[in-house]
Amino acid sequence: MAFYFKKITVIGVGLIGGSLSIILKRKGLAGSITGVGRGLANLEAAKRLGVVDSFTRDVGEGVKDADFVLIATPVLKIGETVRKAAPFLKKGAIVTDVGSVKKAVIDECEPLIPPGVHFVPGHPIAGTEHSGVEAAFPDLFKGRRCILTPTDKTDDNALSTVKGVWEAAGSEVVVMDPSRHDAILAAVSHLPHMIAYSLVNTVGDIEKSGVDALSYSAGGFRDFTRIASSSPEMWADICAMNSDAILKTISDFEKRLANLKTLIDANDVEGLKQDFARAKSIRDSLVNKAGKLAEDK
Amino acid sequence: MAFYFKKITVIGVGLIGGSLSIILKRKGLAGSITGVGRGLANLEAAKRLGVVDSFTRDVGEGVKDADFVLIATPVLKIGETVRKAAPFLKKGAIVTDVGSVKKAVIDECEPLIPPGVHFVPGHPIAGTEHSGVEAAFPDLFKGRRCILTPTDKTDDNALSTVKGVWEAAGSEVVVMDPSRHDAILAAVSHLPHMIAYSLVNTVGDIEKSGVDALSYSAGGFRDFTRIASSSPEMWADICAMNSDAILKTISDFEKRLANLKTLIDANDVEGLKQDFARAKSIRDSLVNKAGKLAEDK
Structure with missing residues (x-):
């Protein structure tokens, strides 16, 4: 590894932030890791589990002296987090995020980053149905893709370092334009969620008319609608932040359905x-392809 | 059990037909079981595996002297099968089917059934991704629902007997109106398939424009689109046979999506x-509910 961070700060020590903390600690790439969050119980659990060495609920205090700052908060909170952190970020620090929407995050965050601090927007495509630090595990990113979406302003060395971090976690890193990222994710992730929510609500409407349709659904329906159990708050935020790409992909889908x-x-x-x-x-x-990919690993 | 059949004939010895054959044999409810099908290899496998005692590719020959005839062919072939069987059905025989659309099957079959023969339309809500007799297993129907959709012409005793057969297989039998069945299945099964096919084709269209979107899909997308790997022939047939209910449910879904x-x-x-x-x-x-159902069994 060509990098070592004396101090790492992870803001949002949940599934994603916690898992990357565990990896960086195990690989000896971090001198110490400070966790920042709002929920005391989760931070205490992170400390108890050895995921972080210390914690604070104050963003400014947390990022002080950090060489590497990972922002793993809900996507709508990334801008606010950067705003709070900015005055305390040290020169030369690398700040990266894991937001599942990229253009809106960049538009909000890039102007807030102080000169001499390097912001590298990123999105590891990984997750489970669980959340919180207790769900974190070191293989979460193994064999998964991580997309980095640098802009004209992104420092090449910082980009290489963040690439190295995700490669250390076992991911295949792909660099692409933020808008391309948002269009792809709209199609393969955001659209399926919109569809799943709409489908379940459609069947719910039938239930309301007195027909107990749901009780006749088999395992296929349960599998198909699993993602409709995802966090309403998170998905409302994603809709707000990637509205253009999502509206376009819904329209494309509507045309397909109309054709049917x-x-x-x-x-x-x-x-x-x-x-x-x-x-x-x-x-x-x-x-x-997935089978082949699994074999290749 | 209040029934025993000296001769059972199963037309279409695949996953469904084969599994029910195994159950009726094991429970000692059948004197002998004759399999009828088009593919010789599958019939030979059914004999070799002990799922049937004998087989023929001739429907008329197969149903001769049978007390209980199970039609487990693809749904579009049920009418044709009844037409071939009709002249050879013995008085008092019970004929039942497993088609996933009921009104169209009834409209086609009921007029073909000779006087003194009892037709009981049914639909066990069970299945796996696999097909053919080699995929058959005796627990397929356990804890699943089976819907029977009698009409004015259905004999009460025959209905009770068919109910008993599916209960012997471990299913919960529900009796309902054919149109209600078709509306419910359109919502919880046919609509999800239409959506899954349309979603995959939408992402396919993006691929065609040169963006390798599919390679960024995660496990969620693969789970969500699993049912798009279902048989195109079978689903085209179901669309043809349940078009009104499917069109209505697609329209309901479109309204939900438009609202979003x-x-x-x-x-x-x-x-x-x-x-x-x-x-x-x-x-x-x-x-x-599903968890509770599983616990209850």
Whole structure:
């Protein structure tokens, strides 16, 4: 490893922040790790579990003297966090985030970063259904992608260092334009969540009319709607921060669905078969790729 | 058990037909079971595995002298199968099916059933991703629902007997109107498939424009789109046979999605939270119910 941080500060010691803390400690890449958060119980658990060496609820105090600051708060809080941290950041410090929307975060944060401090926007594509430091584990990022979205202002050395951090965590790092990131995530992550929420609400409407439809759903429906159990707060924030890309991808999806309606209405069984077969071949290739990826690791 | 069949005929010895054969044999409820199908290899496997005692590829020959006939062919083939079987069905025989659409099947089959033969339309809500007799297993229906949809013409004794068969398989039998069945299944099963196919095709369209979006999808996307790997032929048939209910449920879903777009466009974070929270609470209650159901068994 070409890097070592005397002091690391992790703001938001949950699943993501906690897991990266564990990794950096185990690999001996951190002198000490300070956790910053709002919930005392979670911070105390982080200390007890050895995920952080110390903690504070004050962002300014937490980031003082830090060489590397990881912002792992909910995505809507990243800007506010940077605003609080900015006056206390030391020259040469690297600040990176894990927000699942990039353009809005950059627009908000980049102007707040003091001269001599390096901001590297990032997004590790990893997670589980669980949250909080007790859910953290060192293999969370292994074999996953991490997207970094530098801008014209991003320092090359800082970018290399952050790349090294995520590679140390076992991730494959991909560098891309923030808007491209937001468009891709809108399609493969944000759109499925919008669909899952809408589907469950549709079936909920039927329930309200007195038909106990849900009780006839099988395992397929439960699997399919699992992501509708995700945090409403987090997803409302993501919608607000990536609205343009999400609206576009919903419209694309609506066109596909309208096309299906036309085929059904016309009783075009051949057309339906072709439409479904195309989807099946794409989905099957995804599983094969994933299988291959798993084997490669 | 209040029933015993000297001869059972299973037409379509796949996952569903094969599994029920195994159950009826093990429970000593069948004198002999004859399998009928089109694929010789599958029928030979069924014989070799002891799922059936004999087999034929001729429907008429197969149903001769049978007391109980299970039609477990693809849903679009049920009518044709009944047409072939009709002249050879013995007086007093019970014929039942497992089609996942009920009204269209009834409209087609009921007029073909000879006097003195009893037709009981049914739909066991069970299945796996696998098909063919080699995927059959005796616990497939355990703890699952089976819906029977009798009409004015259905014989009460025959209905009781078919109910007993599915209860012997471990299912909870629910009797309801065919149209109600079709509306419920459209919402909790057919609609999710339409959505999954459309979602995968939407992401496929983005891929075509040169953005390798799929490679950034995580496990969530793979789980969510699993049902898009279902048989295109089967789902095209289901669309053709349940078109009205499916079109209605797609329209309901479209309204929900349009409402979401309005909220996103208006940056109504509170409204989005409420919408998502409603879906989450419905989805969470489903999991709790399922957990409870599993405990009860």
